[in-house]
Amino acid sequence: MxxxxxxxxxxxxxxxxxxxxxxxxxxxxxxxxxxxxxxxxMPEQMAQSVQTDQAAQQGHSRAETFETHHFIVVKWPLPRGAHPSSLRLLVREDRIRIEGLPGDGKDTVKLPKLVLPRVCKALCRDGILQVKLRKRPVNRQYYETTIRY
Known part of the structure; x- marks a missing residue:
């Protein structure tokens, strides 16, 4: 046995x-x-749909995100028919959104780190919108708090 x-x-x-x-x-x-x-x-079609669903859940879009020491740069390829004058760029600490796109009208990108929304530069050239965002600095100050006992 x-x-x-x-x-x-x-x-x-x-x-x-x-x-x-x-x-x-x-x-x-x-x-x-x-x-x-x-x-x-898993068939190929199902695997592709799972990948696109995961990308949508994570807040990814057609944009590419690059991170440097102090900045986050987002390069957004604009679809055909998008006019820079009709676009609106909305910036939040954790994501950016572009409105006025042909078709669906909106696109959102979740940012990897928190940024300062008021310190932002955007440039549209050759059908690509490039957004440069300054990262929010980390507060390294210690605060004393009382201990209850």
Missing amino acids: MSRWDELERWMQEQQLPRGFEALKNTGWIERYVKTMMTKA
Whole structure:
């Protein structure tokens, strides 16, 4: 009679997986195995719709966001028919929104860090709107508070 561990090792050999505790030392095979199983289980269209749904939930749009030490730069490719004079750029601490686009009319980008909304520069050139936002500085001051006991 075989023990359950022997059965597991036999099954792992059939699956061309590492033997015994060697499997626990290298976990890369688990990632590859799960990835191949997921790609086989999900059709391409479903995988693409999941990616677009995730992007929409995270607040991403067609814009590209770059982060430097003091600034966040957002490059927004404008769709055809968008006139810079008809656009409105609205800036908040955590996101920016552009209004007046042809079609859906609005687009929003969630920013990776908080910014100073009043310190913002925008430039439209060659069909790309570039917005430069200054990051909000971190308040490093300590405040003393009382301790109740």
